[in-house]
Structures are given as C-alpha cells and as structure tokens.
Amino acid sequence: MFILEIVLTFIKIGTLCFGGGYASISIVEREIVNIKGWLSYQEFFDLLAIDEITPGPIIINAATFIGTKISGIIGALSATLGSILIPCILSLTLVIIYRKYKDLRILNDILSTLKSMSFALILSTMFTIFLSIIFKNDITSFSNINYFLFILIIVSFVLIKKFNLYPIVVMLICGILNVLINIM
Amino acid sequence: MNKSKKLWTLFITTFSISLTANSGYAILSVMKNIFVKKHQWFSEEEMSNYIALAQSTPGPVAVNISMIIGYEVCGLLGSALAVLGCILPPLIIMSIVSYFYQKIVDNEYVKLFMQGMQAGVVAMLLDVLIGLFSNINKDYKYINFLVLIISFLYVRFSNLSILYLVLICILIGIIKSLYIKKKVEAK
Numbered sequence: 001m002f003i004l005e006i007v008l009t010f011i012k013i014g015t016l017c018f019g020g021g022y023a024s025i026s027i028v029e030r031e032i033v034n035i036k037g038w039l040s041y042q043e044f045f046d047l048l049a050i051d052e053i054t055p056g057p058i059i060i061n062a063a064t065f066i067g068t069k070i071s072g073i074i075g076a077l078s079a080t081l082g083s084i085l086i087p088c089i090l091s092l093t094l095v096i097i098y099r100k101y102k103d104l105r106i107l108n109d110i111l112s113t114l115k116s117m118s119f120a121l122i123l124s125t126m127f128t129i130f131l132s133i134i135f136k137n138d139i140t141s142f143s144n145i146n147y148f149l150f151i152l153i154i155v156s157f158v159l160i161k162k163f164n165l166y167p168i169v170v171m172l173i174c175g176i177l178n179v180l181i182n183i184m
Numbered sequence: 185m186n187k188s189k190k191l192w193t194l195f196i197t198t199f200s201i202s203l204t205a206n207s208g209y210a211i212l213s214v215m216k217n218i219f220v221k222k223h224q225w226f227s228e229e230e231m232s233n234y235i236a237l238a239q240s241t242p243g244p245v246a247v248n249i250s251m252i253i254g255y256e257v258c259g260l261l262g263s264a265l266a267v268l269g270c271i272l273p274p275l276i277i278m279s280i281v282s283y284f285y286q287k288i289v290d291n292e293y294v295k296l297f298m299q300g301m302q303a304g305v306v307a308m309l310l311d312v313l314i315g316l317f318s319n320i321n322k323d324y325k326y327i328n329f330l331v332l333i334i335s336f337l338y339v340r341f342s343n344l345s346i347l348y349l350v351l352i353c354i355l356i357g358i359i360k361s362l363y364i365k366k367k368v369e370a371k
Contacts (some may be wrong), residue, residue, distance in 0.1 A: 016346050017242045020208055022312055024244070026339065027346050034343060046289070049301035052308070054281055055203050056274025057244030064278035069286065076279050080271060087243020088267060091251040094237045107240040109364060110357030112320075116328040117353045119316050120335030121346070126309040133302050149303045156307030167311070171304030178300025179293050 003078050006071060009036060010063055010082030017087070019118020021058035025051075026121035028062045029128070038070055045129055049175075052168050059083050148181055185223070190258055191265050193223070198250045198269030208245040212238075215249060225257055246270050327360060 013031050017024040025048060033044045051061045060080055067079030094107075130153070136144050152174050159165045185193070197218055205211040212235055219225050226234070234256070238248035247270055254266030288294050320328050331353060338349050 012345075012347070015242050016350050017244070018350060021244065022309060030339070030346055035345065043289075045302050045305075046285070046298045048305050049298055050278075050281060050285065052301075052305065054274060054277050055206075056271070056278070057246050059244050060247075060271050060274040061278045064275050065282045065285075068279055068282035073279065076275065076282075080275055084243060084247050084267065084271065087241055087247055088251050088263070090241040091238065091243070091248040092255060092263065094241055095234075095252045095255050098233065098237055106358070106361045107236065109361035110354055111240050112324070112328065113331055113353045113357035113360060114350070115316070116320055116331040117335040117349060119313065119320065120332050121339055122309060122313055122316070124336060124339040126306055126313065127340075129302055129309070130306050133299060133306070149299070152300065152303040153306050156304045157310055160307055160311045161314070167304065167308040170307065171301045174304040175297040175300035178303070179296045182296050 003071060003074060006067060006075055007078045007082040010067075010079045011085050013063075014059065014083035015086040017059055017083075018114040019121065022122045022125070023118035024057075024059045025062065026125045028059070028066075029125055032062075032066055038066055041128075041132060043069075045132065048129070049171060052171055149178070152177065187258060191262060194254055194257060194262055195265040195269040198246075198254075198266045199272060202246060202270045202273040205246075211246050212249065215253070219253060226253075230256075324360060327356065331356060 009031060013024075013027050016027045016031075029044060032038050033041055039047070047062060047065050050065070051058050054061055060083065063079035063083045064076045067075035067077070069075070071078070133149050134146055136146050156170045156174055159170050160167055197215075201211055201214050205214055216228070216231055220228055220231050234249060234252045238245050238252055241248050247267055250266035250270040251263045254262035254264070256262075258265075320332070335349060335353070338344075339346070
C-alpha cells in the first residue's frame, strides 16, 4: 500500500528532524528528493519558498505539500501524522522521565552536538539552492552565471540583516523583480 | 478553570499561535506570555524546562511544546488537543496552496517568480546561519566544529540517510557528556 510507504517515510523523517525547521528541510531534501524521488529539485525549492508564506512548522508544511502531491488529502494526512508520531512519543516520554528524575544535563550536551550538525545541514541546503539558481541550465562555469539573481541575493541579505525587513516581504519583492527583468 | 475550559483554551491557543507565529522563538515567547503570565498554569522555571525538553526531541518545537504543555495541563487528552491545534492551520492552508500550486506551476511567469523568491530564501538562510553560528556552544568549540565539518562533508558527499549522522552525533554527545561528568567529578 502506497499510503503505508508515505507514513513510514515520514515517520523516519520526523524522527531525524533535530535542530529546528531549516535543518528539517535538509532531511526532507535527502529523503524525499534524493532517495525517494517524490519531488524534483525544482518542486523542492518551490516548497521552501511557499513554506515561508504559509503558517506552521516547516515539516508539517512539507508533509502536507508532498502528501497532497502524491496522494491527495489522504496523503497529506498520512504524511503529517507520520511526521509527528515519533516527536510526540518522545516528548511524552521525556516529560514523564523529567517528572521522575528532573535531570536535564545530558540532554543539553547531546543537544549542543546536534546543533552543530544542524548548522552543517542548513549550510548544505543553502549551497544547493544557491548553486541551482546561480548557474543557468545547471552548467557550472563562469560564463553561465545568472548575475541578476546573484545581486538579488546580496541585496536581499542586506535588506534582511541590516534593514530588518521581513524575509517574506523581501522574497515576494525578489519574485516580482525576477519576473519583470525577464519580461523586459 | 475547569477541565473542559482548559482543554478548549489549550486548543484555541495552539491554533492561534500556529496561525500567527513564525519562528520557533516567537512561538515559545508567545506561549510563555499566555501560559505563564496570563493563565499562570506554570512558573517561569517550569516553562523554561519544558522548552528545553521540547528542543531536545526531534520534530518541530511547536509540536513538541504543545505535546508537553498539553500533557502537564490535562494529560493525554490535553496533548492531543494541543497538537491538533498546532497542526490544523498548516494542514488546511498548505493543502489549499498545494492544490493551486499543481495547477499553476507550469506557467512561465510563476516559474520566474518562484526563482526570484528562491534568491530571497538563500539570503534568509544566510541570515539564519549567522544567528545560529553565535549559538554554537563555545565551551566545547573543537568538538562542535569537528562535528560541523564532518556533518557538512557527510551531507555533501554521501548519499546515505541522515539517520546515521544523527546517531553518530548523539553518540558523540553522550561521550561528551560522560567526559564532562568525569572532569567535574575529578575536581
């Protein structure tokens, strides 16, 4: 049953999502795009962009998006519930253990290691998107660089970091600008 | 507050937070305001501990914290309702968006628009990374940087599932913890 495969895959993804939303998206990239091939890279990048607009945790958005694409509403529900199964069980377990023992130190140490891992995962995903949009037609050479997008990235970064604009606003502007530059 | 009112409050709170708050930190600070200051269901210290727990398990911190707080307030039913409130907004909205996405994705202008947005995504991720970098625990700098480099190489050059990387990192974390414990005991 295909639904079972969706559920199992998302249970696996949900179990690996340490380190916050953007690290989770790296997991999705590896499991869904590379290993299962349920999304193309293009669709994956689109998902990232859409996710910024829609509310809710990234992984739930991803599960709904992917689940809807492959199996409609049932797919979305299966993927979403699968993705939160282990997190819910583990959270419950931790809260019960915490009530009994009240010792959080070992968790902190494990957590700080996982934070370093998450950093690397997010860095890798950022590179993947960067390489994909900067080099036209997937050909990696200097003659083939999309300078407009490169400049857009730098300008966006300045707007987000220095001027504290909401990322979503910056992204929408970039989207519009990219359409306009290609029309002219 | 009686039980059903608590359950309803749990659900409606997580639902509205899920609808409005953007980052994990925003969610946590709103929850602090509502559950500690407004309803006074927990103390600040208890809340901080729950947050630490929520960040220690895999999965979205919003879901984890909903699960934990729900349980502490109203047992398993509380957990279920809190988590439901958390996942309903994205489930509904994203379903609708996905449906339309499938219909418009082949449009040239939509493609260009999405491509432009991705430039914004790169910039945003860079900003996120810079924030995270300052959070990397300075105490065990060398181990943490080593983990960082190994993780990056693993993700970039291997095709294996992240599962093995996570297991290795947890193992390193446990070893690190035991090592710290020994050092403290030796003093």
